[in-house]
Amino acid sequence: MTDRDQDSELAALEKALLDESADPADLPFTLLKSITGNFSEAHEIGRGGFGVVYKGVLPSGCTIAVKKLHETFEILDKNFKSEVACLVGVKHKNTVRFLGYCSETQQLMVPLHGNLVWASVRHRLLCFEYLPKGCLADYLSVDASCPLQWITSYQIIKGICEGVYYLHQQQIIHMDLKPQNVLLDDNMMPKIADFGLSRRLSESQSWDITKNNFGTM
Template identity: 70%
Template sequence: MSVSPTEMTDSEKLAALEKALLDESAGPIDLPISLLKTITGNFSKAREIGQGSYGVVYKGELPSGGTIAVKKLFPIAGMEDKHFKSEVEVACLVGVKQKHTVRLLGYCSEMQQVMISYHDEFLWANLQQRLLCFEYLPKGCLADYLSDASCGLPWTTRYQIIKGVCEGLHYLHQRRIIHMDLKPRNVLLDDNMTPRIADFSLSCRLSENQSWAISEDMVGTM
């Protein structure tokens, strides 16, 4: 008899996550926050590898020796749910075979009870925790490599990055997905300096009859 994802133990979920890291055909899996706390040292400051407008990214270390990136979204009222769903939905729509988009390995959405201070009293409150797990790309983001023509990356590598980003965008646009916040910090690089487009929290998916859309909210990077 097969076991449903919600009935799996933390150790079974960990095994599934380690398998997904090695198997590029595997889709994102639902993960418990207890497991993500374990692999990030309870979201230790020492494991922090980046921070953006909507969350903090931690390095998650697996028992097998593998490494993943765990993004913990900030609890921004009315926004975190939208950003969370956009990331997961785009990952499922894009699929796992596109080499120029970052792979989403897993996700977590759990309600927790936390103690908060309110008017000199301590109260229990419900806090929705939302996290996303991505493949870890050791070379960081493109923003770290931008320089003038006299130094920095060889031109062959620069061309490889430009071409890869264009191929990734073309793939997204063929699936009617607009990134909405493409910038050097959202282009990550693997060991071979192959670019991967990341952060689909603001992305927009057009319907079949749409060729454009007007955003009513001022979001993204100026």
């Protein structure tokens, strides 16, 4: 990627961050690798069953969240495509803003049984707005340093309900709604996140049967 290309991709990402009407950007792996410090532990802000979330810092100083999916063959593409399909077009004050994605496959030399072999290494990443207050679960434990006041709790409950109602109007079933997947902004407004297990039903469909149990029981 040339410097001009990277500047163009950065501009698209910043536009998605600052303009809520902008479409999610198609982003190169090298750019996301750069803004997360090569996915360093110092940038890690969360970890789940399907991936790790890193803080990405843009040259302008703006911060985003970058979710790097695990490279498990059985789940990677299925969950990536499902999450992107659910996130594209979802715009509500109580759902996390989807800024961009990366879907690349590289041919790299990797060690295998003491030898170096060529392998296809897939990169599947998702970018979201960065929410500094963390997740709702951090405020619900008995030893939470900042317990919630009732008025704040009510606003969070109301916001989650409005977010879920909006998703259901879009024919989207979240499938893994829990305190860890509700993020909070500076004003403690809740935003539903992590759509890796979500399903978008067809227009004529009002229910579905879950055959495989994933997520949190």
